[in-house]
Amino acid sequence: MKCPVCNEEVEDQRLFCPYCSWELTPDIGDLSPERKALYNERLKIARENWRLLQEYRRFERESLEAPEIQRKAIEPEKIHKKILFCTDLYPSSDYAFAAALDLAERSGAEFIILHVLGSPHRYSGLITTAEGETWASEEVYEKIRERLKEYYFCRIEQENPDWVWIAVKAGTPWIEILRFARKQKVDLIVMGPYTIHDPRLGLDLEKPHLGKHAQRVILQAHCPVFIVTSPKQRLSFRDEGAKST
């Protein structure tokens, strides 16, 4: 079958498209008119997001080739030995992933993808999954690990990269991120600024805002933290810089 978002040929049994991570829904015909309308809306957004991501990647490639941007000083050195990318499993982390991966590839760092299954409680440790409230068991962790692998590994050029690994934890996200980063002695944390739960808003990270978890991680992490927003924000920043010089 062809992926409706990126148009690449995908094997039928796949849950996610290995090129653009679109969640493949084979039985669209069974959907009610309401759900179908929602599906179409999501599809439209995903296509637009995919187009933007391609544009971003093109921009990245062009920037690399452009002679005025000097990256030589960074390239041969392994500046960051361990990079921790924290994902909320929403597209709002996609830019952060692209940036974290890029950094890891350039610096030859170990790359960890971490997701924390958030608990609605402070102390009980119960988590909420698609099936409802449950305990964080190895079974749940394994399911999420598989999902993360499907979602992110297709974006890494190298097949089965041994420098990338996935971790899943449960609890209050910012606490578990800090605990994990400290235990693993990571050199850098990369994450998105906040979660956009509504898939219709996709990657619209232009609002200058930091979510609770990003704030606490920035304030309390023992290592540098990169918060990656929309490339549009970055472009405007560059423009401002150009004007001032």
Place this chain on the structure above:
Amino acid sequence: MENANERPVDTKEIRELLDANDGARIRTWLSICSRCGLCAESCFFYLANNKDPRLSPAYKFKNTLGEMYRRKGKVDREFLRKCYDILWGECTTCKRCSLYCPFGIDIATMISAARAVCYSQGITPEGLARTLDHYREVGNQMGISSEELRDTCEWMAEEAADEVRGLEIPIDKKGAKYMYTINPREPKYYPLDLAMAAQIFTVARESWTIPSTGWDCTNLPMYAGDRALAGQVVKSMYDKALELGVEKILLTECGHAFRSAAFEGPYFAGYPDGKPPLEVVHSVQLFYEYLSDGRIQIARKLEEPVTYQDPCNVSRNGGLWEEGRRIIEYLAEDFRDMSPNREHNHCCGGGGGYIPMGPEFKRRRMISGRVKAEQIKATGAKIVITPCHNCYDQISDLNEEYNLGIKVSSLKEIICDIMVIPDEFKPESQEKHSD
């Protein structure tokens, strides 16, 4: 519930358990109850479920333990399954009904005895059962190793030292005044609780230590019906305190820890007089002492309306309702008590093992919690302070379920937020700034 365990019911074992409990107290309670119904109106399960008579405490004990005695232990699995539903799903053993019974029948004790019978036949909620192996193997309900605890303490000491200079979290310090025991859910899910405790103790210049073993003050086997393990849990705490030569055992802000360590656990641990080998102090007592003695000074009082949730095992069963209120007077300008309050306050619906019992019981927990939600709403408070982790999580859930628009907080959180940090404890950067 343990579905896999379908072995035939061991009626001999049940009979033995019933005989062991067949003292004057239970025999009198079972025979003296005149079904007057006064206990019904005291039970929040009854009140929240359209006054269903099957939820009156008298009905609950009569149809569980009462029936077990009537049948002389000859019960089948189907009967025990029905009991399971009543014993764990319709009672938090909060003991409010005992307060209203004209004969003073302690219904919660009978419910606990019936839970022990069910447990002996492999019937107990999954959420409680899954913690029991951890208690047996590692000595705490979350299976946290001593190394993990040390590491978390080190981490939290680093974090808290940014707020209070010279702060340390001493481990296994012999001869300290207080051995501070905690709920394993703190290091596991909310380690900041440890950091906050360390800040308060440092500012109060307290002599304290966290033990590397016997540090879990919770006791879920007590609610699961495993009395032998419940005794082992309390005993390992007492033994460690005696080994370290501390003066007193201090408990974190946990309700049932007080019930276990101070007044119910000693019996399980084999102390026939029901008294622990050394004094057990709850955080509520110590914080009150700090504030009244001026060891902790408050910089500014909370202005938002505040109410206080009495954890059943701290207030009604532990007798600390006045201390809780005096603390709030130090912390808040606008205190609005719930009605009813103090020892008459209702259980939040998360006690008796209910919160750890997990998703299977969530719906019922939300329905029965309506009584607490209405009490909170009626106060108009914006902050609910409670010195119990189960109350905290339950009221957070009720906040969502009933749109209460409140913030739930522990005492530590509020105290840390508004206490005066004396100059000698101010972090260097702040000190320079204030200069």
